Amino acid sequence: MRKVIVVAFMLSALTAFGQSVKDEMKKNITVSASNYRAYPGPTQQVLTPAPKGKKPFYISHYGRHGSRNLNSQQEYDYAYSVLLRAHRLGKLTALGEDVLNRLEKMIRAADDRLGELTSLGAQQHRDIARRMYERFPEVFTDDAVVDARSTTVMRCVLSMENALQQLLRLNPRLTIVHDASNHDMYFMNQQDKKLVEKMRTAASLEIFSDYCKKRSCWQRMVGTLFNDTAYVNHHVYGERLSQHLFKLASILQNSELRAKITLYDLFTDDEIYQNWQKENAYWYLSYGCAPANGGQTPFMQRNLLRRIISDADSCLRLRHPSVNLRFGHETIVLPLVCLLGINGYDQSIADLEQLEKKGWVNYRVYPMACNVQLVFYRGSFGDNDVLFKVLLNENEATLPLKTDCAPYYHWADFRDYYLKKLDSYQE
Numbered sequence: 001m002r003k004v005i006v007v008a009f010m011l012s013a014l015t016a017f018g019q020s021v022k023d024e025m026k027k028n029i030t031v032s033a034s035n036y037r038a039y040p041g042p043t044q045q046v047l048t049p050a051p052k053g054k055k056p057f058y059i060s061h062y063g064r065h066g067s068r069n070l071n072s073q074q075e076y077d078y079a080y081s082v083l084l085r086a087h088r089l090g091k092l093t094a095l096g097e098d099v100l101n102r103l104e105k106m107i108r109a110a111d112d113r114l115g116e117l118t119s120l121g122a123q124q125h126r127d128i129a130r131r132m133y134e135r136f137p138e139v140f141t142d143d144a145v146v147d148a149r150s151t152t153v154m155r156c157v158l159s160m161e162n163a164l165q166q167l168l169r170l171n172p173r174l175t176i177v178h179d180a181s182n183h184d185m186y187f188m189n190q191q192d193k194k195l196v197e198k199m200r201t202a203a204s205l206e207i208f209s210d211y212c213k214k215r216s217c218w219q220r221m222v223g224t225l226f227n228d229t230a231y232v233n234h235h236v237y238g239e240r241l242s243q244h245l246f247k248l249a250s251i252l253q254n255s256e257l258r259a260k261i262t263l264y265d266l267f268t269d270d271e272i273y274q275n276w277q278k279e280n281a282y283w284y285l286s287y288g289c290a291p292a293n294g295g296q297t298p299f300m301q302r303n304l305l306r307r308i309i310s311d312a313d314s315c316l317r318l319r320h321p322s323v324n325l326r327f328g329h330e331t332i333v334l335p336l337v338c339l340l341g342i343n344g345y346d347q348s349i350a351d352l353e354q355l356e357k358k359g360w361v362n363y364r365v366y367p368m369a370c371n372v373q374l375v376f377y378r379g380s381f382g383d384n385d386v387l388f389k390v391l392l393n394e395n396e397a398t399l400p401l402k403t404d405c406a407p408y409y410h411w412a413d414f415r416d417y418y419l420k421k422l423d424s425y426q427e
Contacts, residue, residue: 021356022273029264031363032276033250034283035330038067038258039124039369042394047135051405054377054387056136058315060308062326063128063371064333065159066121067254069110070247076107079244082236086226095266096225099245102261106248109257117155118254122162124369129163131394133170136375139321143173148325150180151189159369160327187303188328194427195300204285204292211281211352215274218242221266246275254368276363281352283362287335289348298339298346299425301332305339306422309415312376316411319381330366337365337372340418341400342392365392376411386411 024031031037050056070076083100086092092100133140140146146167150160157180164176222238223229232238249263264272289295308324315322338345344359355361373391387408390397396407401417403409 021276021361022269025273025276026269029272030250030253032272033253034276034279034362035366035368036247036250036254037363037367038120038253039128039367039393041127042131044395048389048396048407050377051387051408053379054408055379056138056375056377057321058312058376059132059136059139059323060312060315060374060376061132061324061371062304062308062328062333062336063125063159064330064366064369065117065153065155065327066124066162067118067368068121068155069113069116069118069255070251071115073114075244075247076103076110079103079241079248080107082241083225086231086236089231091226091228091231093225093227096227099225099263099266102263103248105257105261106252106255109255115153115155117158119256120254120258121155121368122158125159125163126166128369128371128394129166130170132373133167139323139375140167140171140174141321143175144171144321144323145175145177146323146325148176148178148327149184149188150178150327151185151329152180152182153329156180156327156329160325163325163327187307188326189332190300190303192300195297198293199286199297201293204290207292207352208281208285212278215278217271217274220268221245221271224266243275246272277356280355280360280362283334284349284352284355284360287331288338288360289346291348291350295348296425298335299422301336301339302422302425304332304336305418308374309419312374312411313415316376316386330370333370333372334362334366337392339421340372340390342372342390342397344398346400367393377408388414 021031080100080103083092083096083103087097087100146164148160148164150156160178160180164178167174168176216239218239218241221242222232222236226232226236245263245266249266252258252261252263267275284290285292287297289298304326311324315324337343340346343364345365347358347360349355349358349360370393371391373394374388375391376386376388378386387405388411389408390399398407399409399414401409401413403413
């Protein structure tokens with residue numbers, strides 16, 4: 001019976017990864033938003049049962065903050081200012097005037113709330129905490145210890161607090177420890193200047209530029225907003241305007257306006273797809289194991305992975321169940337996923353045209369509130385064969401490790417494999 005369950009899990013995963021991006025976008029246009037995608041919740045409703053005699057006793061987690069507004073006023077203002085100037089000169093079409101009104105509503109809604117967690121973002125973390133509790137109740141029994149840490153960014157702190165409040169509603173006896181301090185930023189939000197510089201090598205910039213030139217798709221859309229072609233040619237940076245409008249279209253799904261207005265109607269299906277392709281390539285060249293950046297960018301999260309391992313080793317020595325919750329950013333989750341090789345995201349892909357075919361699709365990793373969970377199992381205290389499984393956005397995922405009990409892995413194998421990998425990196 002267990003073999004049937006594992007095979008079914010693997011077939012389900014292959015089906016999901018094999019589904020084309022275009023097909024996914026036709027079913028749900030919001031996936032095109034890349035890192036602005038609102039958290040979709042898990043697609044896997046029933047998890048694979050643990051091997052006989054094993055019970056969950058520890059969870060190690062790193063998650064991104066929930067849905068937020070854009071971070072800077074300029075991200076909201078650029079497109080608005082371009083259209084407002086054209087409006088004053090009588091250069092907008094009826095559609096252009098309508099878009100100007102929509103942008104004004106977005107600016108008002110985000111006024112004095114740049115980069116802040118939205119109500120949807122708060123709800124996402126309450127829901128994730130609730131599902132974690134319901135899926136692994138053995139970990140949250142009695143006065144189990146929940147150690148929660150956040151980066152010092154307010155949207156991350158509030159994401160943490162919403163998750164903790166939900167857990168306390170479900171079990172008021174939990175022992176909660178929570179903190180947000182610069183003291184932890186060396187592993188919670190590590191920034192490696194040398195690796196960051198490698199993201200923007202001359203080679204990677206040239207590769208990205210060539211890739212984007214093949215996907216220049218702003219002319220038609222921008223042309224629908226203005227009634228004077230000569231004005232557009234002389235006074236409008238069309239490609240930049242298109243990029244900003246696509247970003248605004250993407251972020252809308254995270255705000256309270258999401259049910260009232262949209263900007264996706266400005267773009268055709270092909271334009272949406274091509275805009276997403278450029279974003280996907282950008283994030284791969286920045287945080288993936290891209291040959292153009294030396295393939296080492298994911299090691300910027302080496303301190304986090306070492307901390308995950310050391311925290312787990314400490315908690316394995318405890319008799320009572322415990323949880324480590326960490327709240328940060330997608331710029332941490334994505335390279336961590338690549339460093340771990342979850343679901344094949346450690347692939348080195350020289351040809352950007354092959355990204356989708358090989359399953360490197362950004363929105364499957366880092367929507368708002370994205371998360372990686374390692375759930376640990378043992379028979380009893382002192383059991384030396386500790387097992388665990390990894391969940392990416394609450395769905396069972398794979399690692400580049402051999403195992404005789406997929407989707408579960410032996411912690412000793414994980415520890416040995418990744419410590420050697422970390423030791424191999426020369427700073």
